Amino acid sequence: MAAATTPAKRRTLGQIIRRLLLIDLFKGLALTFRYNARALYEPRDGGNPLQAIYTEQYPKELARVSERFRGAPRLNLDPENGASLCIACDLCAVVCPVDCIEVGSIRREVRDGDKVNKKKVLTTFIFDTSRCMFCNLCVEACPTDCLELTQSFELAVYHRSGFRWDREMLEKGINYVRYTK
């Protein structure tokens, strides 16, 4: 129990002065006024906790996520020739605790210069974002840095089937309708 708040117990002189001059009330007023004044002259920077106005106007301004945020998956392409980096090794599917990745592949002869190699080639890739818990295990398992969880978080869809992302969506990303108002 807080001591020295009953009149029966002695108050210190400082406490008496604080109460007489209503110091606490004025401190509160000063704080709110500071916020109000800063809100008027500071440039807007939504989501910045150091700013007097924290609000992000979400569909208009994109919400900020942390650097380590794990969101929508993506299959990276080779920047040189645009081919998929995926070697269809199935490691991601194996490591996934909730079995949400399905890698489809065929064995095929691939010409590499003079030689002709028999190689596994990726055909389909299904990623079920409704079951995924974004644990990042698959990304860490991937030997070619092909699979990656990006910072995009807008995963809502109109129907459950939309949660099953196929290879095309994974490579190109979803086509969002952007609301700017």
Next chain:
Amino acid sequence: MNVIITTLLFAAPEWVRTAITRERQPNVFWSEYVVWPLIQILIVLFIVLTVVAYLVWVERKVSAFMQARLGPMRVGPWGLLQPLADGLKLLLKEDLIPSKADQSVFTIAPIISVVAAFVVLAVIPWGSTWATIANINIGLLFVLAVSSISVLGLVLAGWSSNSKYSLLGALRSSAQMVSYEIGMGLSIIGALMFARTLSLNGIIEAQQADRIWYVLFQPVGFVVYIVSALGETNRAPFDLPEAESELVAGYHTEYSGFRWALFFMAEYTSVIVTTAIAVTLFLGGWTLFGLESRITPVAFSIVVAVLLALLALLIFWRGVMGEPPSIMRTVGMAAAALFILAAIALAVTHPFTEQGARVLFSVGVFAGKILVLIYAYMWFRWTWPRYRYDQLMALGWKWMIPAGLTNIVLTGIWFVLALPKPQGVFGLMREQAGRLLPTGKGIAYFIATAFVLTIPITWTLLATINRRTRDFNLAEQRQLQMRLRRERLEKQLQKGARESEQAQV
């Protein structure tokens, strides 16, 4: 054509007619008491209602800024059209009347509240000379009397809703309003002693003549008035009728749609009225250090032009610069350009007459002072937590009313002491045109007594009266009861033990 002009002139107010025909007419009944007041009423109602609508917007913005939010942003630029959207929504909402309610009383109650709030606007001194609708000599009494009627609206609303929430809410708020009315009535008497008139314009002119704002003579009265006005208008920290974080609602629980909006219109209007009275009584009304009678049309035009230019700059700086091209941006640019053009035109042509400039300037000063006080109201609301109901009543009865009474007694003593020589002791006032004016020394004397003597004496008295109030802290109070009980029991036990000892002996 001539006939129309003659009729129009016949109905026109005195000052317009004298300005046009340069001659006075004997029969002024229609023009002075019917047509011109009607025009004034329309203007005042239009402006006040718009201001009320925008006060809601300002309140939401201020609260948002104080809480690191943005407030309404979606309807119009910076949410400026939000009041319109709100009004439309409230108009279109279903207008429910509970089936067990007393239908006619239920309908009348919000109207009583709103009318009581609006009628008072008639006597508010919005500016000098023709800017007041009715300059009656009992203005202040009229304000106090009529604004008290709004309690009737609350009680009827609570009772006719036939719901326990409404009834309890109405009981609470009527008790609150009635008790704070007393503090309010007491707090203004000190200022009335100096002004010696109940006419609101008279009070302002008295401050003009005394060359002082009465807040300096009456700091205690001012504080008591502001606190009581907050309580009277149900504003935070005394907003128990509404108390959105604690209650369903108060007396207006069963109200919806436009009837509900009427109650809020009444609330915000009475906020304007109480601040207007505070400005009139304590802050010098529409006076501004004598500037209001000295300002020339040119100076006034330049002031207005500067204000317009600032507005244009604000629009340009916060709304247009750095925005992607859009319709809103074009509109903003056009508005900024228009304001700049208007400012230049005003500064060049200065189209005001001498009197017009003065009156408009005084209206602007009055509005500015009111807005500052209203901002303070909002500031208090979004800073301080709400009182509990018993604390509220304790504050009203044990702090505000004694403070008001002390202030009256002390001000009376200082006043009598300062009367001119034969009656008074110090002789710090002189008579001029039937009024008692404090001399230069007298002003210093009144300010000094108010701050050096009245405030400490009032504080000591209040502290003495309330020394047994246990900090409004329920836990403490309970602990105290328990401690007292324990002490009593221990004493009894000891007594019992002693008695048994004696019996054994």
